[in-house]
Amino acid sequence: MSAQEPSMRPRIGGALSVARLRYHGWLAGALHTGSRLARILRPDVPLSRDQAYQLWLIEHTPTRNRLRQMKRQMQSLVKQPLFSLVMPVFNPPVRYLLEAIESVRAQAYLHWELLIVDDGSTNPAVAALLEDSASRDGRITVQALGHNGGIAAASNTAIARAAGAYLVLLDHDDLLTPDALYEVACALNEQPDADMIYSDEDKVDEHGVLSGPFFKPDWCPDSFLSRMYVCHLTVLRRGLVEALGRFRTEYEGGHVYDLVLRLTERSDRILHIPKILYHWRIHSDSTARDPAVKPWVYEADHRALQRAIDRRGQPGQVVPVPGFPGFYIVRYQIRQYDKVSIIIPTRDHAELLDKCLASVFAKSTYPDFEVILIDNGSVEPPTAQLIATWTKREPERLRCIRLDIPFNFSRLCNHGVAHARGTYLLFLNNDTEVITPDWIDGMVEQAQRPAIGAVGALLLYADGSIQHAGAILGLGGLAAHSHRGCSSESPGYAGQVISINNYLSVAGACLMCRRTVFDEVGRFLEDLPSGYEDVDLCLKMIEKGYRNVWLPHVKLFHYEGQSRGRDYALKEPVEYQRSADYMVRRWRKFIDHDPCYSPNLTRAFEDYRLPIDVELAGNPLTAPYDSRPSRALKHFHCVVDELKMSDGRFLIRGWAMGKKGECLQRLDVDIDGLDIGHATLGVPRQDVYDCYPLLGNHESGYFFYHALRSPIRRC
Incomplete structure (x- = not known):
């Protein structure tokens, strides 16, 4: 049986899937050791020193056979646009330039022109190579300029000669994957009105070894206002670029x-192809290796972004993120300081509520807010005394409604809104504590914008690690917090934790x-008493x-679970399960x-890692269906919450159970096609239950812990 990475949806493939994973696992190790047999079997697969990425490349790099199929299939495409590749050139290493040109000539899609503008190169070998390339392929044209005018001006010169409907931007030392233009053509056949297309990318070193894959989200406008994340590969409709006046020097x-x-101020028809189609060259003078080598690039980015904010009629200041060139925080000007109603449901736990209220009233710099406590039946005398004290201390700004x-x-929360006087509603848990004084200001800056629905904050555990940095749908089955448990000092995946980002959902705790x-x-939907109501x-709002x-930049502590505990699913399992069932029915498309x-990223972990193939074969003790493993997996849940290699061994921890909650009699595990072993079952895992309360009683025995030897070499 086969399950693709730790996930709520096992992949079923039987013996063939097991064989495929074992083959890919062997191939990954063999490629690392320079095996001639491995290169003969898959000469098309690039090398990576990242084991997980190497396996991903084996899975997703098109074979030579597949590339030949693409060449045949392109003839049947309804739309076969001509792509004009724009390549400004100035004194690149000749080998890199040759590889860049050859990556274009190797395209499976044949309808392209390569427009090279030599921007005053002083190396005669560059001119010779360009002349030779143009003579060997009529689709390549070269124009030499007498002096170096810069990348923008040289690109504009190329655009002026373009005949294609779409412009493809290619740096003089980077590489396209052989399927790049084919994938773009297919995407345009599915969405012919797209004005911009971008893909995922990675980096390539001088030896052709790949690293640093960047798997991007679909178009997220506010994320784009925090950094230029679309980057490579970028394809633009030529007519729109011409209408905009091309590049501004x-x-x-x-x-x-x-x-x-x-x-993007003219069009929202922006298409993302979630595939690696571009290799960004790493060398001593490239920002791919060290952003600090070209500080003028980020100064220009900063000016361009500030100009865009001013142009869009939402004035504000673009603030660079210290220590991270190319990342920015837009602080919008608050047009009017309208009242904010902070709604805090609470019950007992006076010490938590006191800490929350003290931080709100002592630290908040926003001039006009009220706090509405919704006392959900507190019975402890200290709570009543605390509420009375705070009501007396803040008679104009605090009300308590029982x-x-x-x-x-x-x-x-809905009851609190009925009593609120504010233009803005701020839902806040009673087990939070404000860290940044201008937290309300920061949230109002965004909430005042007409296009914005919900605004969320960075929530930290007491030890400073991340509790919430946005919510991801489909993670862990339904939804989970981005980067939970990661250090708040880390920038996160591709700077995700240091930049403003669009998410489908943010936590209702703030x-x-x-x-x-x-x-x-x-x-709020009151049929969801506690569970996914914020999602x-x-x-x-998205709908x-x-x-x-x-x-x-809006930070609070969130002492998660201290006010009501983390065991609500145990106390009210029927209600909690009903909420989950509703979410699946109502929001399936976003969960999927x-x-x-x-x-391309994991749906089981919260740290944006690549998925890991895990082979699982389980047989429930009381299987309601055919108990053969090939059938049992259809009714089998599994999540691997930790997988690491130490001293040549894999450590695997997680849980597994039948679809109807049955305990497992046996669980076989295979990692990336390597070394099958038996998991130890019946190990209680309170920590896993805390993360997945829908599982039910954590003592039922379906959690497992397992360690096995692996022949995978260290990188």
Whole structure:
């Protein structure tokens, strides 16, 4: 049986799948050792020193056979656009330039022209190579300029000669994958009105070894205002580029960012191809290796972004992220300091509530806010005393409304809104503590924007590690927090933790929105008493056309689970399961594909790692169906929450159970086709249960712990 990475949806493939994974596992190790047999079997697979990425490349690199099929299939495409590749050249290493040109000539899609502009190169070998390349392929044209005018001007010279409907940007030392233009052509046949197409990318060194894959989200406008994440490969509709006046030379180095910022003000028809189609060259003078080598690039990016913010009628200041060139935080000017209603459901736990209120009133710099406590039946005398003390201390800014009902977070919040006077609603857990004084200001800056629905914050555990940095749909089955457990000092995956980003959902523990938006989407759904109500609210905003944003510069502690505990699913398993069932019925499309997260990344871990192939064969003790492994896996759940190699051994921890909650009698495990072993079953795992409370009683015995030898070599 086969399960693709630790996930709620096992992949079924039987003996053939097992054989495939074992072959790929052997091949990855053999490629690392320089095996001649491995290179003969898969000469098309690039090398990577990253074991997980090497396996991904084996899975996804098209074979020579597949490339031949692409050449045949392109003839049947309804639309076969001509692509004009724009390549400005100035004194690159000759070998890199040759490899760049040859990567174009190796394309499976044949309808292209390569427009090379030699921008005053002083190396005679460059001119000789360009002349030879043009003589060997009529699709390559070369124009030599008498002096070096810069990348933007040289690119504009090439664009002026372009005949294709689409422009493809290619640096003089980078590489296209052989299927790049074919994939773009296929995408345009599916979405012919696209004005911009971009792909995923990685880096390539002087030896042709790949590293640093960047698997991107689909188009996220606010993420793009924090950094130029689309980067390579970028394909632009030529007619729109011409209408925009091509590249602006005053933004040399940041000219592509500037052009795309202007283009996206004209069009939202932007298409992402979630495949690695571009290799960005790493060498001593490239920003791929060290952003500090070209500080003028990021200065130009900064100016282009500031100009775009000013141009869009939402004035603000673009603030560079210290220590991370190319990353920015946009602090919008607050047009009007309207009242913010902070709604805090609470019950007992006076010490937590006191810490929360003290931080709100002592630290908040925003001039106009009120706090509405919704007391959900507190019975402890210290709580009553605390509320009385705070009401007396803040008579104008704090009100307490009692609502004695069975716990229903949605209803408590809705009840608070009914008593709110604010233009903005800020839902806040009572087990939070404010860190940044301008936290309300930062959230209002975003919430005031007409396109924005929900605004979320960076929530930290008491030890400073991340509890919430945005929510990802489909992670862990339904939804989970981005980068949970990671250090807050880390920039996160591709700078995700240090930049403003679009997410489908943000945590209800600290969530702001305009009251008009809240009313428009129908408030919190009270049929979800506790579980995914914040996700549901955010997705209703997405459905209405709003965007949700998460802010790295708004920070709070979240002492998660201390107010009500983490065992709500145990106390109310039926209600919790009903919430989960609703989410699957209502929001299946987002659970299956979160556009703010790459389909190439894991759906089981929260740290944006690549998925890992894990072979699983399980036989429930009381299988309701045919108990043969090939059938049993259809009714089998598994999540691997830790997988690491130490001293030549794999350590694997996670849980496994039948679809109806049955304990397993036996569990066989195979990692990347290497070394099958038996897991140890019946090991209680409270930590896993805390993360996956829907599992039910954590003592049922379906958690497993396993370690096995592996022949995988260390990189």
